[in-house]
Amino acid sequence: MVASPVGVPVDLVVVGAPARPGWGTTLGRFIRRKPLGAAGGAITAIMLVTAVLAPWLQTHDPIATDATYTLGRPNAEHWLGTDHLGRDIYSRIVHGAWVSLLVGVGSTLMGSVLGGIIGLLSAYVGGKTDLITQRLLDILQGLPLLVLALVMSASLGPSVRNVIIAISIPIIPRAARVIRASVLSIREMQYIEAARALGVRHLRTAFRHILPNTVGPFIVLCTAQLGSAILVEATLSFLGLGIPEPYPSWGRMLSVSAAEYAQKAPHLVLFPGIAISLAVFGSNLLGDALRDTLDPRLRGSR
């Protein structure tokens, strides 16, 4: 029999520990307990696949215009019809998934990571630094997300990169708040005291011992913000301050006058909006379910 470093036979140690459930089991349990969340996950996954496979799923070139077939009704050739320039709406929506996801995920990750680091350091250092950081974050949070993003993207100029930056900045204070709150409670735990007593340096304590324990709130935060980031992108593009032409963006596809096209081509207004709503709906459902699962404090509150 092999002995472990502490002198206990290895198989004894193993028998005591419960078997870690595999990925498949965890996923199966999630689907059974949170059917709505699973549906949200499925919608998000479909969007991801559509975004990645867009060039193969398209039936037409999404930016090719066709002056002979404008405002066309949906038919076998153009599944969702054509817009006022004769561009195929189905192909544009499929490519729009990529733009929407790129901006949504990009700005959410950027804002959450920056905000998370600020929240972590602010809570860990504490005292005056924490107080001043909180006041600075108040400044960023005092404006509606959309208004700040609007001013930001106008001042940076329209491009995919700038839209990502413009949407990520308003996310920073929200992310910092969430991570700060969770670090404040972790900081007081005994294993942190133990790590400090063993002589672990501050930065290492913060990033190695505290950070991994904020992963739950962080994932919840990201899924919750993803939906609103997609919405803000659509709104900015709708107003002409977001994704520039010729990128097919769902929001930009809607920037036609509803009253003007309502009679001739209602599909112009309907389909891109359904795409936005479905994408946001999916990530909201998933976010809600993940919050219930990963954040036990909120369990039951839904």
Add this chain to the structure above:
Amino acid sequence: MKSYVAQRLGIAILTLVGMSIVIFTLLRLAPGDIVDILFSTAGYVNESEKQAILKELGMDRPYWIQYLDWMRQILTGDLGKSYRYDVPAWEVIRPLVPVTIELAVLSIIVAVVLGVPTGVISAVRQDTTLDYVLRVLSLAGLSMPSFWLGMVIILGMVSWLGWIPPLTYVKPTENFRAHAIQFALPALAVGYRSSALIMRITRSSLLEVMREDYIRTAWAKGQAERVVIWHHALKNAILPVVTVIGIEFAFLIGGLVVTETVFNLPGVARFLVQAILWRDYPIVQNLVMFIAIVVILSNLFVDMLYGVLDPRVRYGG
């Protein structure tokens, strides 16, 4: 209480000063200014004329002087001149304010009327089909862009009723019925979205309160369900809901930016977008400051309201 209010006001003013610096800096980072836009529409650039206009608008001065000038104007109540319209900024903004406030108030009313009762029903019938349906409906409200919902409403009205949204704003004194319809539709679109959040908070807050001992006592006394829920439970559950309504009111303005555009209402929010596109700095910076002040004041107001609604809340330190 008094020192608490003073402290909160102090922090609010510091936050506003910080915001003014952020807004001012952001707008100066923007590529191109009003003069470029004026000349690009005219189709030619005359360097000496350009300098003359810049000088007339005070844009040739160092940024920090322009900033201090703006602060002085805010303190004296003079909001400067609109670059584009060549009239005092306040004169351009003033007629827009009532439109936006009316729309915001109507939307909040729609949101509360829709959100609170559905939240209560959803909590009382927890985990039934009705609860699931209401929750999915409310989440759908959070997922739809309110401007798109507005477009779909217009679309429906046009194709089924032959109603075409008026292209110009109708004053309530001119034609009250037309005015009411003009405002009811955008208020519905924006209110539905906000109701989703109110419904979710009402539901979770009520669920928490329903587990408390005094509610069990009320049931045990044989009180009717209606009395227990609407009288005993909701009284305590409504507090977080009030906070959300306060926050929503402030954030509504964000949603109005596009809704006013879609419905062609001459409000503050639609004008903000146009002013940004025109790089009309005095208008943009004053409008954004106006929004910031509304947000901060409504947060403060909600906190104060807490003390009135819940005598247990004491302000201090």
